[in-house]
Amino acid sequence: MKNSRLVTTTRWLALPCLVAAGLLAWYVTREVTSPFEQETPSPDQALIARGEYVARLSDCVACHSLPGKAPFAGGLEMATPLGAIHATNITPDRKNGIGSYSLADFDRAVRHGVAPGGRRLYPAMPYPSYAKLSDDDMRALYAFFMKGVQPSDQANIPSDIPWPLNLRWPIALWNGLFAADKPYAEKPTEDPLWNRGAYIVQGPGHCGSCHTPRGLAFNEKALDDSGEAFLAGALLDGWYAPSLRQDHNTGLGRWSEPEIVQFLKTGRNKHAVVYGSMTEAFNNSTQFMSDDDLGAIARYLKSLPGDPQRDGAPWQYQAMSAATRLDAPGAHSYVTRCASCHGLDGQGQAEWIPPLAGATSMLAKENASAINITLNGSQRVVAAGVPDAYRMPALREQMSDQEIAEVLSFVRTTWGNTGGAVDAKAVAKLREHTDPASSSPIVLHMR
């Protein structure tokens, strides 16, 4: 009696369970639809050139190429919390590249993170942002990768994420929750310049991949300006990517539109010089954008309101020569190691050497960028083919954790800076993580 009731109940439950499982299996393995299903591409030179420009906007090369290797042949290692994965070969090689992809296959991979056969890509590929690319730009990008890139048969490196963590289907559920699924739609209330800026920033430029804080599922907390977290600043890969909103201290509140354009075009302005992960974004991507597009980005970013609650009281410069405060911890190091370039007054040298007074990295509570650049220096900034004359040297061999903590504490509490003191333990931790010889180095580049 009891048994038969159990059997009946099980029968009643089995049906919905099977249906649910079936639906789930269909959902997580389905090939999403593409508007290009029936389309036969007819690329011409103009379209290929346009595609190359879209590839610059999207900075594909940053992950899909290694220095000294064939462009777009893949290979960049990214250590995720689950294990290392490697960017793939996206040259038109038919065996190891994407030479056999149709336009619809290409679209599914780039805008939806789905490879042919329904396998889900890891969201290290910024398809949650690329989803906003327009159909026209997708056609152009496809034309460039098929006709404008030399095929390379460089083999892909399999990921070393162990089973069952390497199962890809749960990513489909993640996508349903966290990825955009439609191309950018223009806001009729805004002008064309703003809309173009919004398109580049949210879509191909995928600025949010670094600058938007992430949630528990490693999802960007907002993918467009409807969310206050969008581009509000985030800690990633041992750097703090600052706010790109109108925050006076930690964002772009003090930058004019021409200054934003100058920064993205030349890598520097009177407020800052590109460093950290942004160096690569500048070297490979932003400097190649047209002046009109940079102007559009500036217009859009200047429209994102700041948050005085998060940002604190507006920074004001307080004049002081570090040489007059030699008694303060860290001041001696500053005078002897930093002041030659950044000035005893902390004001830097015009747009060539950035000021530390009022610098975002010295005002933000997050101190990763300040520590990281002091330990490891800056990378080569190459503007219009010319390497920069001035570079931050790596001080990891010259200064102890305590000395770096003291000098950064000095800088972050002087000239009106409000970042606050730095603990030697934080320096030690980042020193370990950014040492290529350490057992757990930071090599993740979630661009």
Added chain:
Amino acid sequence: MHCPAYNDETPTDDQRVNAMELRINQKTYQVDADADTPLLWVIRDDLGMTGTKYGCGLAQCGACSVLVDGNVVRACVTPVAGVVGREVTTIEAIEADPVGKRVVAAWVEHQVAQCGYCQSGQVMAATALLKHTPAPSDEQISAAMVNLCRCGTYNAIHAAVHELAAQPAAKESV
């Protein structure tokens, strides 16, 4: 890091060169240089004053020290556009300055130099210190005299600077 040349970009350097006027050692020079050219390159390569030395190029060693408006700067990290309208002094003219003259005399008296490569920078650092602070404290000396010397002449430098610091007035009147 990655800069693959899948579309070779050529430098547009025709717009980068600027004509500018520099004041160095009480003389005026016409210079054509990019605004961000290090002052050191202009002094040595364009104007042929080779007393100022190139050491590290990263503001770490001080071999390239010169005076700008009486303050010591490291010429390898000083964009030339930043010194237009200011007075630059190099080792070639340091003895025209009364303090500089005393420093050089003390350097000779203590036979500071060994190979000598860093010494023009050392003299500039000492001169700038004593111009601002005729009788510096030990701490002020240690904060100012930080240029590197691979021969290890630090003891001799230390002796010369401390002697100058101890007798500011006596030598000043000479």
